[in-house]
Amino acid sequence: xxxVSQDPRHKITKRGxxxxxxxxxxxxxxxxxxxxxxxxxxxxxxxYFQNEAQLEKSRLLSDRFSAERPKGSFSxxxxxxxxxxxxxxxxxxxxxxxxxxxxxxGQGTRLTVV
Amino acid sequence: GESVGLHLPTLSVQxxxxxxxxxxxxxxxxxxxxxxxxxxxxxxxxxxxIRSNMDKRQGQRVTVLLNKTVKHLSLQIAATQPGDSAxxxxxxxxxxxxxxxxxxxxxxx
Numbered sequence: 001x002x003x004v005s006q007d008p009r010h011k012i013t014k015r016g017x018x019x020x021x022x023x024x025x026x027x028x029x030x031x032x033x034x035x036x037x038x039x040x041x042x043x044x045x046x047x048y049f050q051n052e053a054q055l056e057k058s059r060l061l062s063d064r065f066s067a068e069r070p071k072g073s074f075s076x077x078x079x080x081x082x083x084x085x086x087x088x089x090x091x092x093x094x095x096x097x098x099x100x101x102x103x104x105x106g107q108g109t110r111l112t113v114v
Numbered sequence: 115g116e117s118v119g120l121h122l123p124t125l126s127v128q129x130x131x132x133x134x135x136x137x138x139x140x141x142x143x144x145x146x147x148x149x150x151x152x153x154x155x156x157x158x159x160x161x162x163x164i165r166s167n168m169d170k171r172q173g174q175r176v177t178v179l180l181n182k183t184v185k186h187l188s189l190q191i192a193a194t195q196p197g198d199s200a201x202x203x204x205x206x207x208x209x210x211x212x213x214x215x216x217x218x219x220x221x222x223x
Binding site for chain 1: 145146148150155156157158159160163165203207209210211212213214215216
């Protein structure tokens with residue numbers, strides 16, 4: 001296992017299109033996080049899962065965003081009707097159990113909406 | 115809302131000097147803290163962590179100090195090297211990781 005894997009690494013899409021990102025966490029990690037990061041800012045929490053259950057979704061996340069983790073392993077983040085303001089780095093992280101352990105991050109998916 | 119913030123956005127140091135990066139947090143329920151290093155185009159990388167029942171923890175060339183009275187966290191890097199140049203984030207968690215804006219560390223030869 002080489003760590004958290006995210007696909008694609010880069011995505012350029014036209015405004016109004018839908019995009020989907022995938023995250024494969026470290027094997028047997030129960031917790032999975034999604035973050036968004038813009039230039040010069042820290043990662044901004046979007047949502048997280050404990051196994052297949054989505055425990056919390058940020059108020060910043062509009063209805064255009066949805067995340068799933070159907071079998072408690074990989075996760076997908078979908079953005080519908082993309083807007084230019086969605087352009088950012090989308091980071092995924094996983095940890096072995098609840099919040100009091102280190103979260104390991106993937107390399108991120110850079111989204112550019114044109 | 116509750117947040118994690120940093121005192122200095124940019125820190126410039128000479129190679130070989132010690133670096134100190136500071137962080138303030140506001141959630142008194144947070145019981146676990148992590149420092150991450152992020153290089154350009156990469157995801158954050160774990161440096162060191164500390165639990166709220168401790169006030170100091172040392173790693174290789176790094177030390178984290180936690181002052182719960184004033185809700186302050188610091189990262190000390192000894193003998194800073196050019197490879198330490200990156201953005202550093204503190205993060206806190208009572209349940210999920212919350213990050214601050216980061217401090218850019220620039221190491222000059």
